[in-house]
Amino acid sequence: MGFSCWGCVCLENIRETLTRYMRKHNMNHSRFSELSGINTGTLSRIIKGSNPISVKQLESITQAMGLAEDSLFDAYVEECFAFAASIRRIRPFIIKCAELGRLDCIERIVPRLLDNLSYVPALFEVAEELFTRKHYQAAALLYDNVSKAEKFQHSERLAFCRYRLFLIELGTDLEKNYKAAMVFEDYVNRLHEADQLEALKRLIDVLVTVHKWKKVDELAEEMLRIAQIQYDLHAGGMEKKPERPIYFYILYALLIRSAVCEEYKDYEGALQYVSLYTAGGSWVREDDEEARFLINQFVEWGKANTYLYQLWSGESAALHNYADFVADHPEEIFVALCNIVQAANQFDFDIDGILERFKAYIPFQAIEGRYGQYSNSILGEKYAQFLSDLAVYKFNKSPENTDNAINLILEGLDFSVKINSVRNMVTCMTLFEQYRDFADQEAKGKFKKLASEVHRINAEKNVVPISFV
Known part of the structure; x- marks a missing residue:
C-alpha cells in the first residue's frame, strides 16, 4: 500500500466531509469545481484519494463549503503525513496555523516531522520566517523542537535557536527575563561572532535591570574584546554583518563599563571610560550618516554622564548644569530625574524647582528607537526605583505632608509587582512599614492587597516570602 492505515482514516476524514457536503447539497464535481475554483479533474483525484491536498486547495474547499477558515485543520495535520511528507506542503500550513493561532496543530506536526532529522534545516528556516513575521509563539515551538533535535550536536544552529527563544521570552517581567538570560548564557559563545555581539548586548541589558553588576562587567569586557577583534580583522566588512555596526558595540561596551564603575562609586574610573567612548570620532573608519549620528550620540551621553559623576561626587553646581544639559535632550530627561x-x-x-520644570517627563513611557542607551525594561526598573526615591525625598522635604509620599510608595509597589522587580518590591514594602503610621486606612488596605500579590508571586517561585511584622 502507498500509505498506512491511519493515513487512510485521515484521507477519509477530510474527503468524507467534502463528499457528505456535496451529497447533502446535491452537487456534482462540476458544480463544486465552479464554487471552489479547483479543476474538475483535480477535484476528482482529491476525492478518490490519489492526490494530496495542498493548503491552497484546502482553503478553496473550506471557503466553498462555507466553513470557518481553520475547520479542517485538525484533519489536515494527518493529511500532511498521508502521502510522503513534503516540506513544500507542510511549510505553508505551518505559516497559516501561526497566522490563525492554531499552535496546537503545529505542536502535532513538528515532532513527527523531526523523526526524520533531515528536516531540521528546513524547519529552522520556517522558524526564521515566522520570527521575521512576528509570529513569535509559533516560531518558539519550532526553535524549541529544532534545538531538541540538535541537542547533542553543539552546533551554531542550536545556539541560534536558544538565542531566538531567549529573545522571544523577554518581556516586562524582570525575574523571568533574568531566568531566560541565565539559560541562554551557556550558548552565547557558540554563536557566530556577528550574532554574539548583539546577544551579549541583550544579555547585558537584562542583567542591568536586576543589578548583577559583576556579570554585567564580565560580559561588557567580552563584548569589547570580540568587537575590537572583528573591527580590526574586517576593515572591508564582514560576510555576515551584526545587527548594528561593529563600532557601536565597542562604544556600548565602554559605556556599560563606565556604568559599572558608577555603580561601585568609582567616578574617576567612570570618567576614564567616558573619555574612551566619546573619542569614537578619532578612530571610527565609517563616515556615513549613521556613523556620524552614533558618534555624536555617545559624545552627548558622555557630557551628560560627566555632569552626573560630578553630581554623585557631591558637587552642587553640577545639579543645575546637569538639568540644563538634559533640557535640550528630552530623551534623557526621565533618567536624569531618577539620578537627580x-x-x-x-x-x-x-x-x-527641577521636579516642577520636568514634571511632564515623570510618568513612565516606553520608548522607540534603535540605538537608545536604555531599553524599555531598564527604564521600567528605573521608574519603579524612582517612585520610592521620590517618596523618600517628599518625606524628608515635607514631613508634615505625607499623603503624596505614601501614594508614591504604593504606586512604586504596584509597578514593581507588574514588572516583577523583587529588589524594588522589597524597597517599597520596607518604606511603607517605616512610614506606616502616616498612612490612612485606605492606603493600608491598598498595601495589604499589594503585599498579598507579592506573597503570591513568591509562593509561585518557591522562595521564602517577604514578610513584615
Whole structure:
C-alpha cells in the first residue's frame, strides 16, 4: 500500500466531509469545481484519494463549503503525513496555523516531522520566517523542537535557536527575563561572532535591570574584546554583518563599563571610560550618516554622564548644569530625574524647582528607537526605583505632608509587582512599614492587597516570602 492505515482514516476524514457536503447539497464535481475554483479533474483525484491536498486547495474547499477558515485543520495535520511528507506542503500550513493561532496543530506536526532529522534545516528556516513575521509563539515551538533535535550536536544552529527563544521570552517581567538570560548564557559563545555581539548586548541589558553588576562587567569586557577583534580583522566588512555596526558595540561596551564603575562609586574610573567612548570620532573608519549620528550620540551621553559623576561626587553646581544639559535632550530627561532624586536624598539637595520644570517627563513611557542607551525594561526598573526615591525625598522635604509620599510608595509597589522587580518590591514594602503610621486606612488596605500579590508571586517561585511584622 502507498500509505498506512491511519493515513487512510485521515484521507477519509477530510474527503468524507467534502463528499457528505456535496451529497447533502446535491452537487456534482462540476458544480463544486465552479464554487471552489479547483479543476474538475483535480477535484476528482482529491476525492478518490490519489492526490494530496495542498493548503491552497484546502482553503478553496473550506471557503466553498462555507466553513470557518481553520475547520479542517485538525484533519489536515494527518493529511500532511498521508502521502510522503513534503516540506513544500507542510511549510505553508505551518505559516497559516501561526497566522490563525492554531499552535496546537503545529505542536502535532513538528515532532513527527523531526523523526526524520533531515528536516531540521528546513524547519529552522520556517522558524526564521515566522520570527521575521512576528509570529513569535509559533516560531518558539519550532526553535524549541529544532534545538531538541540538535541537542547533542553543539552546533551554531542550536545556539541560534536558544538565542531566538531567549529573545522571544523577554518581556516586562524582570525575574523571568533574568531566568531566560541565565539559560541562554551557556550558548552565547557558540554563536557566530556577528550574532554574539548583539546577544551579549541583550544579555547585558537584562542583567542591568536586576543589578548583577559583576556579570554585567564580565560580559561588557567580552563584548569589547570580540568587537575590537572583528573591527580590526574586517576593515572591508564582514560576510555576515551584526545587527548594528561593529563600532557601536565597542562604544556600548565602554559605556556599560563606565556604568559599572558608577555603580561601585568609582567616578574617576567612570570618567576614564567616558573619555574612551566619546573619542569614537578619532578612530571610527565609517563616515556615513549613521556613523556620524552614533558618534555624536555617545559624545552627548558622555557630557551628560560627566555632569552626573560630578553630581554623585557631591558637587552642587553640577545639579543645575546637569538639568540644563538634559533640557535640550528630552530623551534623557526621565533618567536624569531618577539620578537627580537619588543625589538629592544623598546630599540633601533641594530639587523642587527641577521636579516642577520636568514634571511632564515623570510618568513612565516606553520608548522607540534603535540605538537608545536604555531599553524599555531598564527604564521600567528605573521608574519603579524612582517612585520610592521620590517618596523618600517628599518625606524628608515635607514631613508634615505625607499623603503624596505614601501614594508614591504604593504606586512604586504596584509597578514593581507588574514588572516583577523583587529588589524594588522589597524597597517599597520596607518604606511603607517605616512610614506606616502616616498612612490612612485606605492606603493600608491598598498595601495589604499589594503585599498579598507579592506573597503570591513568591509562593509561585518557591522562595521564602517577604514578610513584615
